[in-house]
Amino acid sequence: MLSKKTKYAFHALTYLGKHKDQGAVPIQEISTHHNISHKFLENILLELKKAGLLGSKKGKGGGYYLIKLPNEIPLSKVIRLLDGPIALLPCVSLNYYEPCEECASQEKCGLNMVMAEVRDETLKILEMKTLQDILERE
Amino acid sequence: MLSKKTKYAFHALTYLGKHKDQGAVPIQEISTHHNISHKFLENILLELKKAGLLGSKKGKGGGYYLIKLPNEIPLSKVIRLLDGPIALLPCVSLNYYEPCEECASQEKCGLNMVMAEVRDETLKILEMKTLQDILERE
DNA sequence: ACAAAACCTACAAATATTATAGAGTAAATG
């Protein structure tokens, strides 16, 4: 399941997408609108900024804004940033690979291959669908 | 990511599948072989039994054994039992449905539909693949 | 100068996961 962090991130991105002609949007406005703790959201937006999805402006009249087009932000990117791996096993994760400690050998692990399939199908969707798709549905 | 509980469950089921002509297999044997805490595994096997996947025999010479054919045990069943929902959002879960608290309306939630797609593709695989498939690969 | 708002680090609280303990119950066996 997606964490609250990730869900909040999507809410914030969606809000910014809807208000992109408004320029910089202060955290306060988003947190009030979506009923999210101001400080918690702060951390999330900072991460999104560091990852290159958002720009920001300090001081009075400042806030956050998208620096990419909504169709350039795949859902997979957001999930990976806030939640980590999309795969169900570390040994089939593309971005957060780790060998399974309890598995003797990776070749002999029967789960391995099935979970790689699940990962591929999931990514097909999450990499194709973008913030744009979410915006179109709200 | 799958929890240890779920991974242990798969290991145990696989072990039981490989040793099914041996009759009842005591917890001890599995926990030693896979290096799992005896007591922890105990809880897991009990859950699998209550769910109708395993049978058990008490006393000397007792243990657990499969009461279904490996091809009758889809991976989805095991994951749901130990880990809960397979879907990424509660509002698109088939077995553990709950409305998303922070979403205003479900129809207006842009994530909803995409995550239902992900769920469907994931289930296509996890419901088709069974313990049999894992056994064949080990 | 002042107020608004992002930036940053650390910490606290809540929740979930993983693991352990110990007292029952049932069955086999000598």
Next chain:
DNA sequence: CATTTACTCTATAATATTTGTAGGTTTTGT
């Protein structure tokens, strides 16, 4: 029939992760 083996059940402890808070610093517009 006593003993040993092994499942059953419930409660609790330990650990890790997630969620949320606190408080100060820096930047910017007026």
